[in-house]
Amino acid sequence: MNSVASNAINQSGEGQKSMNNVVEAGCALELRDLRKSFGKTEIIRGANLAVKAGERVGIIGPNGAGKSTLFNLISGRFEPTSGDVLLNGHRINGKKPFEINRLGLSRSFQITNIFPKLSVFENLRCGVLWSLGYKYSFWHFLADLDDANDRAEALMDQIHLHKKRDVLAMNLTYAEQRALEIGITIAGGANVILLDEPTAGMSKSETKRFIELIREVTVGKTLLTVEHDMGVVFGLADKIAVVVYGEVIAFDTPEAVRANARVQEAYLGSVLADAQAAGH
Amino acid sequence: MSAVYKFKPYNVGRWVIWSLFALVLIAAPLVFTSNLSTTMLAQMGIAIIACLSYNMLLGQGGMLSFGHAVYTGLGSYMAIHALNAISGGKLNIPVSLLPIIGGVAGMGFAILLGYVTTRKSGTPFAMITMGVAELVFAMSLMFSEFFGGEAGVSGNRVAGETFFGITYGPQIQVYYLIAAYTFVCVALMFAFTQTPLGRILNAVRDNPERVEFVGYNTQMVRYIAFIVAGFFAGVSGGLAALNFEIVTSEVVSAHRSGAYLLFTFLGGATFFFGPILGGVLMVLAFVLLSELTKAWLLYLGLVFLFMVMYAPGGVSSLIMMNLRVASFGFLRRFWASYLALAGTAFVILAGAGAMIEMVYHLQLNAALGDELRYMGATLHAKGLNSWVGAIFVMLTGLGLFELTRRVFLQDWSDVQVDIEKEIKRREAL
Numbered sequence: 001m002n003s004v005a006s007n008a009i010n011q012s013g014e015g016q017k018s019m020n021n022v023v024e025a026g027c028a029l030e031l032r033d034l035r036k037s038f039g040k041t042e043i044i045r046g047a048n049l050a051v052k053a054g055e056r057v058g059i060i061g062p063n064g065a066g067k068s069t070l071f072n073l074i075s076g077r078f079e080p081t082s083g084d085v086l087l088n089g090h091r092i093n094g095k096k097p098f099e100i101n102r103l104g105l106s107r108s109f110q111i112t113n114i115f116p117k118l119s120v121f122e123n124l125r126c127g128v129l130w131s132l133g134y135k136y137s138f139w140h141f142l143a144d145l146d147d148a149n150d151r152a153e154a155l156m157d158q159i160h161l162h163k164k165r166d167v168l169a170m171n172l173t174y175a176e177q178r179a180l181e182i183g184i185t186i187a188g189g190a191n192v193i194l195l196d197e198p199t200a201g202m203s204k205s206e207t208k209r210f211i212e213l214i215r216e217v218t219v220g221k222t223l224l225t226v227e228h229d230m231g232v233v234f235g236l237a238d239k240i241a242v243v244v245y246g247e248v249i250a251f252d253t254p255e256a257v258r259a260n261a262r263v264q265e266a267y268l269g270s271v272l273a274d275a276q277a278a279g280h
Numbered sequence: 281m282s283a284v285y286k287f288k289p290y291n292v293g294r295w296v297i298w299s300l301f302a303l304v305l306i307a308a309p310l311v312f313t314s315n316l317s318t319t320m321l322a323q324m325g326i327a328i329i330a331c332l333s334y335n336m337l338l339g340q341g342g343m344l345s346f347g348h349a350v351y352t353g354l355g356s357y358m359a360i361h362a363l364n365a366i367s368g369g370k371l372n373i374p375v376s377l378l379p380i381i382g383g384v385a386g387m388g389f390a391i392l393l394g395y396v397t398t399r400k401s402g403t404p405f406a407m408i409t410m411g412v413a414e415l416v417f418a419m420s421l422m423f424s425e426f427f428g429g430e431a432g433v434s435g436n437r438v439a440g441e442t443f444f445g446i447t448y449g450p451q452i453q454v455y456y457l458i459a460a461y462t463f464v465c466v467a468l469m470f471a472f473t474q475t476p477l478g479r480i481l482n483a484v485r486d487n488p489e490r491v492e493f494v495g496y497n498t499q500m501v502r503y504i505a506f507i508v509a510g511f512f513a514g515v516s517g518g519l520a521a522l523n524f525e526i527v528t529s530e531v532v533s534a535h536r537s538g539a540y541l542l543f544t545f546l547g548g549a550t551f552f553f554g555p556i557l558g559g560v561l562m563v564l565a566f567v568l569l570s571e572l573t574k575a576w577l578l579y580l581g582l583v584f585l586f587m588v589m590y591a592p593g594g595v596s597s598l599i600m601m602n603l604r605v606a607s608f609g610f611l612r613r614f615w616a617s618y619l620a621l622a623g624t625a626f627v628i629l630a631g632a633g634a635m636i637e638m639v640y641h642l643q644l645n646a647a648l649g650d651e652l653r654y655m656g657a658t659l660h661a662k663g664l665n666s667w668v669g670a671i672f673v674m675l676t677g678l679g680l681f682e683l684t685r686r687v688f689l690q691d692w693s694d695v696q697v698d699i700e701k702e703i704k705r706r707e708a709l
Binding site: 075096097098101102106107109113114115116117118122125126127129130131134135136137138139140141142143145148184187188 | 471472474475476477478479480482483485486487489490491492493494495496497498500501504508
């Protein structure tokens with residue numbers, strides 16, 4: 001019994017790419033009957049979701065369905081009214097954002113949320129400091145922290161901003177700022193990554209490149225992403241969660257979701273037909 | 281590519297700047313030898329530490345505090361009581377270490393009061409600091425045992441065992457003690473900006489929400505920074521106690537807190553060295569400007585007003601902008617404009633100043649008649665000619681200033697474009 005469990009863990013550690021085939025005991029992220037009300041209005045009405053480690057999940061749904069609210073509940077920005085959020089099996093609802101981040105969950109924002117008056121390099125370095133254990137230190141010099149500096153440099157290469165190393169974040173182009181946003185999000189090395197509309201406001205070609213970037217930098221991590229572009233979602237995600245009126249009405253592979261009658265009825269019908277006609 | 285770039289350059293520029301700073305501190309009283317200038321230099325050191333510690337909150341942490349004098353002031357009180365304990369033989373430490381006692385006191389009160397203050401940021405933070413400042417000032421009038429009531433607490437710094445014949449009797453010895461503390465504190469506060477906490481503090485200033493999502497408790501970041509700032513504020517207060525040998529409740533007043541805010545801002549909160557200029561300006565204004573005219577606070581208010589409106593980065597940002605232009609070799613283009621701006625601004629000031637002085641003269645020196653000397657001319661505070669003349673001079677100045685300002689702005693933006701081009705050209709090489 002024991003050896004089987006440890007075997008599974010070993011496998012999951014080694015073979016990140018074949019993650020889908022590995023039978024996992026626990027979930028990286030689980031929502032249990034999650035509810036959130038603002039005043040009398042219930043926005044999230046009993047959401048359930050179980051995401052396995054290493055899965056890439058696309059979250060789709062009509063405007064106002066509660067996708068962003070769901071992210072805010074998971075990441076600690078809002079506190080759930082009832083229900084549970086479990087990260088790697090630990091309850092995290094009610095915890096502060098920084099506590100949740102320390103437990104290995106990181107998120108990006110729909111509206112670019114970076115440090116405008118710091119350089120690209122400083123932005124990324126701020127993202128790595130806590131995870132490397134420097135905490136509130138004022139007895140180290142930043143210049144001497146080789147691990148933090150190397151990691152920030154490596155991240156800069158990963159998001160292709162090394163040419164902009166010393167440019168203030170507020171002077172970057174929009175697409176560069178979005179890339180920096182992703183960079184800060186993955187900087188701390190969290191295993192569970194939430195991306196809230198990472199490609200919002202980008203042109204088609206930018207989106208395409210950006211999706212490649214997201215794919216590269218999240219290898220081996222559990223990814224949840226809210227996305228409006230259907231082509232993007234079906235291309236990137238292993239599984240799709242459909243959120244309608246504060247509930248997860250379907251959670252399955254892209255093919256199964258496409259075929260799901262309830263999804264078509266509730267939301268996708270016309271959009272999907274268009275997408276298929278366009279050759280997706 | 282970036283992996284190859286690994287060596288850490290020996291920062292020559294930094295060594296030069298710090299050596300120069302030390303040299304200025306050492307040589308200043310040898311150049312300005314009068315009693316007044318030694319006193320002023322000592323006060324500048326104290327003000328520099330106070331303004332820099334204030335800027336840890338304002339410039340680096342985005343915390344607009346209206347109560348920084350609480351920490352400098354309480355540091356002063358603790359230091360003067362410790363000094364009296366030394367004189368009374370109850371405490372046996374060298375007088376040179378009194379500023380540290382002030383610092384520890386400032387830190388202690390920052391731990392206590394800062395816990396409440398730093399729970400909030402932004403406007404609520406500013407409000408709470410103001411409330412705490414009022415609270416402490418009110419207490420200073422209530423507990424005269426500790427605060428000494430109206431008369432304050434006085435002491436005698438020639439106390440305890442002397443060290444190599446240093447008694448701190450002569451002002452010059454106190455100056456060098458202050459200079460040593462100033463150098464060390466400035467260096468430590470600069471070092472603070474180069475640490476993880478220092479950088480995260482900047483991040484908290486820029487975008488506190490995002491900081492929460494990279495693992496930091498912003499409240500804790502603000503709190504620790506507040507405590508560190510409290511320590512240096514207390515050191516400054518301890519030095520002030522030694523320097524003046526008297527501490528009155530004025531040191532914890534809202535006035536004093538306001539002065540720290542005002543001069544830190546004038547010096548410039550965006551650059552580390554800004555508050556150093558601010559501290560120097562503070563002493564110049566308090567000692568010299570107040571000698572020059574009774575209306576000095578009014579002039580100071582006007583300067584502050586124009587600075588907020590036209591150069592929110594303070595004097596230091598003006599310097600840095602011009603250095604940037606100079607480094608590209610374009611500064612020559614502005615000499616004429618700067619001369620014209622200064623000349624026309626002086627004309628405005630002459631006109632406006634004449635009116636201000638006449639009003640003050642009527643209010644304060646009515647018994648002396650309506651005549652007063654102003655910039656070599658005789659004005660009649662109740663005479664129509666003087667008023668019409670002053671208004672004419674001011675309006676002329678305003679018109680000319682506006683004209684030169686427009687020309688200057690055009691030149692300035694042209695040069696900025698040229699600099700951008702130059703940068704592009706260099707990148708392309």
